[in-house]
Amino acid sequence: xxxxxxxxxxxxxxxxxxxxxxxxxxxxxxxxxxxxxxxxxxxxxxxxxxxxxxxxxxxxxxxxxxxxxxxxxxxxxxxxxxxxxxxxxxxxxxxxxxxxxxxxxxxxxxxxxxxxxxxxxxxxxxxxxxxxxxxxxxxxxxxxxxxxxxxxxxxxxxxxxxxxxxxxxxxxxxxxxxxxxxxxxxxxxxxxxxxxxxxxxxxxxxxxxxxxxxxxxxxxxxxxxxxxxxxxxxxxxxxxxxxxxxxxxxxxxxxxxxxxxxxxxxxxxxxxxxxxxxxxxxxxxxxxxxxxxxxxxxxxxxxxxxxxxxxxxxxxxxxxxxxxxxxxxxxxxxxxxxxxxxx
Amino acid sequence: xxxxxxxxxxxxxxxxxxxxxxxxxxxxxxxxxxxxxxxxxxxxxxxxxxxxxxxxxxxxxxxxxxxxxxxxxxxxxxxxxxxxxxxxxxxxxxxxxxxxxxxxxxxxxxxxxxxxxxxxxxxxxxxxxxxxxxxxxxxxxxxxxxxxxxxxxxxxxxxxxxxxxxxxxxxxxxxxxxxxxxxxxxxxxxxxxxxxxxxxxxxxxxxxxxxxxxxxxxxxxxxxxxxxxxxxxxxxxxxxxxxxxxxxxxxxxxxxxxxxxxxxxxxxxxxxxxxxxxxxxxxxxxxxxxxxxxxxxxxxxxxxxxxxxxxxxxxxxxxxxxxxxxxxxxxxxxxxxxxxxxxxx
Numbered sequence: 001x002x003x004x005x006x007x008x009x010x011x012x013x014x015x016x017x018x019x020x021x022x023x024x025x026x027x028x029x030x031x032x033x034x035x036x037x038x039x040x041x042x043x044x045x046x047x048x049x050x051x052x053x054x055x056x057x058x059x060x061x062x063x064x065x066x067x068x069x070x071x072x073x074x075x076x077x078x079x080x081x082x083x084x085x086x087x088x089x090x091x092x093x094x095x096x097x098x099x100x101x102x103x104x105x106x107x108x109x110x111x112x113x114x115x116x117x118x119x120x121x122x123x124x125x126x127x128x129x130x131x132x133x134x135x136x137x138x139x140x141x142x143x144x145x146x147x148x149x150x151x152x153x154x155x156x157x158x159x160x161x162x163x164x165x166x167x168x169x170x171x172x173x174x175x176x177x178x179x180x181x182x183x184x185x186x187x188x189x190x191x192x193x194x195x196x197x198x199x200x201x202x203x204x205x206x207x208x209x210x211x212x213x214x215x216x217x218x219x220x221x222x223x224x225x226x227x228x229x230x231x232x233x234x235x236x237x238x239x240x241x242x243x244x245x246x247x248x249x250x251x252x253x254x255x256x257x258x259x260x261x262x263x264x265x266x267x268x269x270x271x272x273x274x275x276x277x278x279x280x281x282x283x284x285x286x287x288x289x290x291x292x293x294x295x296x297x298x299x300x301x302x303x304x305x306x307x308x309x310x311x312x313x314x315x316x317x318x319x320x321x322x323x324x325x326x327x328x329x330x331x332x333x334x335x336x337x338x339x340x341x342x343x
Numbered sequence: 344x345x346x347x348x349x350x351x352x353x354x355x356x357x358x359x360x361x362x363x364x365x366x367x368x369x370x371x372x373x374x375x376x377x378x379x380x381x382x383x384x385x386x387x388x389x390x391x392x393x394x395x396x397x398x399x400x401x402x403x404x405x406x407x408x409x410x411x412x413x414x415x416x417x418x419x420x421x422x423x424x425x426x427x428x429x430x431x432x433x434x435x436x437x438x439x440x441x442x443x444x445x446x447x448x449x450x451x452x453x454x455x456x457x458x459x460x461x462x463x464x465x466x467x468x469x470x471x472x473x474x475x476x477x478x479x480x481x482x483x484x485x486x487x488x489x490x491x492x493x494x495x496x497x498x499x500x501x502x503x504x505x506x507x508x509x510x511x512x513x514x515x516x517x518x519x520x521x522x523x524x525x526x527x528x529x530x531x532x533x534x535x536x537x538x539x540x541x542x543x544x545x546x547x548x549x550x551x552x553x554x555x556x557x558x559x560x561x562x563x564x565x566x567x568x569x570x571x572x573x574x575x576x577x578x579x580x581x582x583x584x585x586x587x588x589x590x591x592x593x594x595x596x597x598x599x600x601x602x603x604x605x606x607x608x609x610x611x612x613x614x615x616x617x618x619x620x621x622x623x624x625x626x627x628x629x630x631x632x633x634x635x636x637x638x639x640x641x642x643x644x645x646x647x648x649x650x651x652x653x654x655x656x657x658x659x660x661x662x663x664x665x666x667x668x669x670x671x672x673x674x675x676x677x678x679x680x681x682x683x684x685x686x687x688x
Contacts, residue, residue: 085655086664089613091604093651096414100655103406117515118604121524141517185513 045079046305051297052101054094055112055136057087060215060243061343062266062290066112066136069341070293080301091118098122101131108132108300112293117141132303134296147303149320150295152288154191156325160286161238161263162199164327168236168261168283169205175235176208178260180223180248182240184212192240192265209234213244220247228252234260242268242285243343249274252281266290267328269340276333284329290341292323382678383626383642386671390649398656407652409535415648416541417599418618422640423548424592425619429628430552430635431585432565433485433492437499438593438619441477442612444507445470445597450516450607463523466601471594477503478590482583500616507609516607527602537599544592549637561585565632621668622647625675646671 051074058064067087074082083106085097091114101109102125109126113119116138123133123145135146169175179196182189189212200206209231213223220239227237228251239245242264252262264271264285274280289295302309303317312318328336394402401407421438428435448454449470458465477499484495518524527536552558563571564581572578596615601607624630625646626639647668654664 083658085658086651086660089610091606091608091611092414092417092600095603096410096648096652097655099410099413100407100652103404103410104401104656115515115604115606115608115610117517118606118608121528121603121605183513185508 042302042307042310043077045077046301046307048079048081049108049301049304050081050083050104050106051300052098052104052106052109053082053084053111053293053297054097054101054109055087055293056094056114057089059089061268061341062241062243062288063087065290065341066293069291069339070110070297073291073294073297077301079305080297082297089114091115094119095122098126102126102129105129106131107304108134110134110136110293110296110300111146112136112296113138113140120145132300134300134303136292136296147319148299148317150292150299151320151322152292153322153325154188154288155195157240157265157286157288158192158195158197159199160195160325160327161265161284162196162202164263164284164286164329165236165238166199166203166205170203172235173204175205176231176233177205178209178227178231178234178237179207179211180220180227180237180239180244181210181212182215182244189240196238213241213247215241215244217244217247217250220244221251222247224248224251225255228255228257236260237262237281238265239263240265242266242271245271245282246343249280249282263327267336267340268343269337270343272328272333272337272340275328275330276337278330284327286325286327287336288325289323289339291339295321295323380627380636380638380642383639383646387642387646387649390646390653394649394653394656398653401656402653405533407656409538411645411648411652412538412541413535413603414651415644416535416537417596417603418615418622418648419541419641419644420544420592420596420599421589421615422619422622422644423544423637424589425623426548426626426628426635426637426640427552427561428585428589429620429623429630430565430632431561431582432568432632433582433585434496434620434630435481435586435589436493436496436616437477437481437503438589439612439615440500440503440507441474441590441593442597442600442615443609444477444503444510445473445594446601446607446611447507447511447516447609448473448607449597450518450601451510452516455518455520458520458523463520463526466518466520466523467598470597470601471591474590474592474594474597475587476590477593478587479583481590482586485586486579486582504609511607511609513609518601518605518607524602524605527599537603540595540599544595545637545641552635552637557584562633562635565629565635567633618647621672625672627675 053070055067056063058067067084071082071084074080088094094114098109098111098119099122109131111119111123111133120140120142123135123140124142126133127145133146135149137150137152139149139151140146165177177200179193181193197207209227211223211227213219224247237260239248239262243266245264258281260281261283262281264282265288267285267287271282271285274282275284299317299321308315309317421442425435425438449466454466454469481496481499484490485492529536531539552561560571560576560581563574563576564578568578600611622643623640626636626643628635628639650667651664
């Protein structure tokens with residue numbers, strides 16, 4: 001039996017090789033090189049890749065985690081040399097950092113711009129210089145400014161949170177749902193709120209009370225305190241951001257209210273620990289991955305080494321990777337806790 | 344410095360004793376006007392040596408030099424203007440906010456529409472006008488409203504950035520005016536236009552401060568306003584002019600930033616007030632007024648941007664760079680205090 005299977009396998013392989021030899025347009029691969037889609041094990045060391053990494057200032061937990069995760073990922077590969085520059089919210093400085101990478105002729109740049117539009121000209125310059133640019137989280141305004149883009153799904157976060165609220169409040173048509181948003185004028189906040197409203201509408205609910213904070217602990221506390229004053233009874237709260245959620249939780253504890261459950265956003269480790277221990281208002285959180293920068297590092301390495309994304313048939317690395325926003329509950333928290341960020 | 348001497352004389356007197364310290368070792372050398380700049384040049388050379396030793400060819404490279412200068416250009420223009428205000432005995436905390444407001448106002452759909460119908464220079468004039476107007480308001484509040492400069496410009500800081508957020512609705516405004524980006528992206532004999540503008544502003548600032556009546560009056564007003572008033576200088580009008588000049592510099596810096604990013608945004612110019620004041624102070628301009636040097640300011644800007652570049656090239660951490668910056672400021676200010684005590688004695 002075992003022998004028969006081996007014979008079959010050899011036959012199939014020979015046939016396949018013959019077919020490829022006859023019909024393939026591309027010259028045969030010499031084990032590596034830059035031809036794209038060489039199906040070797042992706043983690044095996046290839047040619048040396050120098051990657052420059054720049055992100056905004058690490059002024060809240062999620063942003064700090066972006067850089068830390070990127071560094072940790074690069075450390076796993078012996079063929080990656082990562083150059084991380086000072087995180088900055090000054091676009092003038094961030095542009096000069098990218099210019100330095102261009103001068104240094106790095107192989108790839110992984111860039112989480114403070115402002116996507118403002119960093120577009122210099123990213124275009126880098127692409128023109130033949131450098132692989134991977135755009136993370138905040139999009140450039142030109143499709144030619146990056147080889148690939150890694151994004152979180154802001155709209156999807158809202159949808160996931162809304163669906164979870166619907167599920168828990170099933171049949172309660174008079175339920176009071178509150179929302180604590182992040183910085184209201186940012187497109188990402190608008191996307192999250194839109195997704196949340198759409199998902200709630202599908203089960204006949206709506207957002208009764210909505211306040212906006214500014215992603216900081218202090219602003220979260222203030223917004224939540226106001227919200228709790230405004231609404232005498234609440235059934236569910238969705239808070240967009242777990243960093244500001246530290247302040248929201250503090251305000252809830254101070255008020256002594258416990259008639260509602262809370263859903264977080266972004267997915268910090270302390271919220272996940274709270275969900276796991278079931279000792280606070282958080283019963284779930286939706287993830288906005290803080291490992292986007294780390295994924296950017298991996299993609300940059302694959303593109304430069306001419307490898308494909310494993311498990312895809314496509315020979316090139318995709319133009320855009322939009323990450324999923326799963327709901328983390330007590331049942332599945334162990335799966336997500338290892339990659340969660342500390343706020 | 345005696346109270347009743349005429350202003351210009353007061354300024355001369357203040358400068359004079361500094362020379363006497365020559366020959367008293369290093370601190371004496373550093374105390375002479377030429378010596379102060381020598382100290383800065385030495386610091387810059389040491390930094391560059393550090394860059395060459397640690398980063399070699401990557402540092403000593405024309406492209407890298409231009410990267411440093413392009414980074415220095417925007418904050419440099421603001422710092423030159425700041426030198427005038429501080430020399431004149433004032434302070435301006437609102438420069439970053441004025442840069443933001445000017446960049447936003449110069450890139451609204453309306454402004455861009457007019458620019459598209461006429462010429463891209465409209466964007467430049469709008470930014471200069473907005474910056475100048477902000478400076479005028481600051482100056483008027485301080486000179487005629489008798490609000491302390493620190494408080495008046497703190498108020499402008501909040502108000503200007505708030506206004507920028509309202510106008511832009513906190514969105515990033517992208518510039519699509521043909522010719523604008525092309526002009527500022529170009530190079531003259533291999534030198535980027537932004538760097539040429541910075542050099543022109545620095546030279547013009549030096550001439551204005553050291554070779555004109557306006558400059559003499561600035562020293563006088565900063566050194567001893569009462570003496571300057573008695574000498575017949577309209578101190579209040581001069582103060583308004585100083586802040587307006589700084590406002591114009593902010594407007595110009597906004598144009599340069601818009602060109603570099605092709606965007607106007609309410610987040611532009613974050614903490615520029617601190618960068619500019621730090622550069623001016625380590626350059627040797629007295630925070631209490633009466634003594635100022637444009638060359639020192641330019642060196643101050645170059646020291647900070649070179650430091651930032653060397654750290655970037657060496658892949659050094661965020662925190663180490665901040666510590667180094669802090670240390671440089673403290674050393675410069677300690678040195679300055681010693682000099683002030685000597686020249687005051």
